Amino acid sequence: MTFSITRHLPEDATADALCTDVRSGLTANPKTLPPKWFYDAHGSDLFEQITRLPNYYATRAEEEVLAGRAGDIAEATGARTLIELGSGSSTKTRHLLGALSGLHTYIPVDVSESALRESGGTLAHEQPGLTIYAQIADFTNRLILPPTPGPRLVALLGSTIGNLLPAERLAFYASVRTLLQPGDALLLGVDLVKDADVLVAAYADPAVTGAFNKNVLSVVNRELGADFDLDAFEHVAAWDAGHEWIEMRLRSRTAQTVKIPALDMVVDFAAGEDLRTEISAKFRLPDLASELRAAGMDLSRWFTTPAQQVGLALATPAHSGIPSAPECGLF
Template sequence: MVSVSASALQQDALLQARTELTTGLRQTPPRLPYRLLWDEHNTALYDRIREQPEYYLNRLEMQLLHTHAPAVMGASGARTLIELGSDTGEKALPLLAHMTAPATYLPVDVSTSALNRLTDRLWHASPGTTVRAVAADFTRPWPAALREPGRRPVLVTFLGSTLGNLLPEERQGLLELVAGSLRPGDGLLLGVPLLHDVEGMVSAYRDAAGLMEAFYLHCLRILNRDLGTDFDLDAYAHHVAWSAPERRVEIGLRALADQSVLVPGHPAAHQMAFPCGEVVRAAVAVRFTARQLDGELSAHGFETVRHLPDASGRYMLLLARLWA
């Protein structure tokens, strides 16, 4: 039997993260891998961002969930709820309240500490629910706990407008994973940021309090601390722009002067150059139409059951079912 030490596993993870960062920074435009940009500070900061008046997405989604939870759960008939990127679990509560008992809830997140807090919260908020937390990256092949979750039908939820943070190939990859892990009759509930006026879409990422800027500058601090890079935080400014061809908001950091950034690695370190004015992209926020998503879902074996938009036309819940 071969034993692998914890330190060796940590070194492997560090090497993988540095390689992922180097690959991202070499792209055109250079890109920061989204999964590397989170720690306890940024998680707490994002909770504050979601409460800002400019950031309407979370507010509209919560309103839709409370309004349509009975209809969603009635149409899905779900006995098991799988939430991808569960965060605090607050968005699962309206759905769990209208599930047929006994209900099973599988929150999925890469953060075990977040899952532990969520489990404690659900113990008090929904005591009749069986909670089985799954620490996993849901963008990669799913573990058995998700592919064989128990009572069916299953409803998978992907909320928080996170669908819009995926590039087209990433979105298609996720839909393929979900479809391949479900059975006919299982459902999928998406939180969908809709295409509307450009100023409204862009302003969501330019809050007056400056929290969004603080979030993305802290991303560089995370990379310096965890991966050993040497980004100069004073040499970058928050950048938000609308890209009409891709129908998305692009968020990142613009170099205020010529920059040279060291990314440690094995067997050699990489020196990355960014000229003044170049934008290092940290996230995208795609905006969709209902017709577009219906087509993408259909290509992966889903049929749309209901569109549930808000009155302003800026956000929508979409319920789909895997074909029999």
Template structure:
């Protein structure tokens, strides 16, 4: 069975430019502390670079989460049950997603991702690996409520959000996303959806900084790819070679911050708008918040999800949490 070609819910202009991307970039470059949301790091090239990052020695989260998914298959099967539609927020990993699908025998798999080509490639690979499983990709911005394919409307649902992507968001945005996931997954009072979510844990700063600034420079290329994407898609003239990647631990906010730092004074254009940066000024491109068990639970509860079970890897570096939608959709 091959993957369904899927549906596209990304709004583009007459030139094929993602309107939200353009809006976020222009707004972000106008701020005193320039900042662009981390989701725009993931075009096709960025998504592939991130896949490369996950195999790096310094980048522990993927190995730690994979260990949990391999070790806890029986518990997932017991607590989640079979015949659910798995809705993955972000295109499926070639490693982690099959482990979950093998464990729980779902009725359908619906990956949601904003990067259309990467979404279709990963969906086709999973459809080939699971020939009896309906694979229904949806090209969409999963930060908002998404209308799922009609084929899964009546099915019980499990949301899957691995990789601690929730940590890329400030608390307010993370809560909004968790609530929109609840709305996307639907359900009834008698049959509420479940969510299986990865959250990275607080640990030694040196380990954290190395994970986001590897010796081979792959993470730096991932970060710089955002500038290349702006130049390509938004008619930008940003001098890519005049930026350097920085990964900094911010203890006050319990997060790693990724920045692109200007090596010299510069002027450039994006969408025919002019911008300037001074040497040492940065564009803040990503946060990666790290959680304690308590802060993870509080975030889920605020987003309308009640934690049911929690697992960590053998070094307590990473956690996977199973949660059930709260009784009332808008309840904290």
């Protein structure tokens, strides 16, 4: 059994990043905070509760695809190394780990050391023949990975790609492309464009999702000594038809002033002013293929549910690797 953790983030990287994001986001117009700050321990627990809400289809639908098509993904890639970006608890990844019969190495990448230790330790006992090199890193930055046997499969699941703005997505694809050799592949979980009422309902729950949204304010209060009054903000989910993404916002119920002592900042909110905390882009297959092509990758396989709620895109370096046959991946 081989299980190790390598840190590629300085010990104070999280604190520095939070300061930078709060300062830049709350002085922008409109005001924003990145969704990564939802996920302290409490926020992660709230998100797990969200995945069980009746209207929140995305997690269940993606797991349905993974459970049903992991064998096809394994056959198509023949991966000996699986690299999972934003691995978290590695729960859904077990479908791939079980299907990849020739797998030698698993590399979970996450900013949370505690999540990596817990999930990596569990997997190390469950699969004693698997080599696990956990990486404490931010996958939106350039990754430094150990030499491992190919072919390699890089996975970003959970529709996480939708949280990136278009320019950020292109930068991410370009970064991943530098990691891929002929025969390697990227497995990308995406949420698909559908009826706006269905999309808004998935994010509009005022209790659990509302608490999850407001948790970003709790994090800023705790870490930076801010005095956000959570009750002074309303959870809002809105569909932006022009960009084809959901926006989660916190709307100020009244005119108010928030102090952030650690940054020597005072932030004014007008009554009804929105603070954007997340975008969640939804995709159409031709547009996704175009984005990947711009980064030098071909969409080689496409797996989805019968209801076509979400999908898994398998992309390979252009003109190499797995032959393109998207239609073969349909449920």
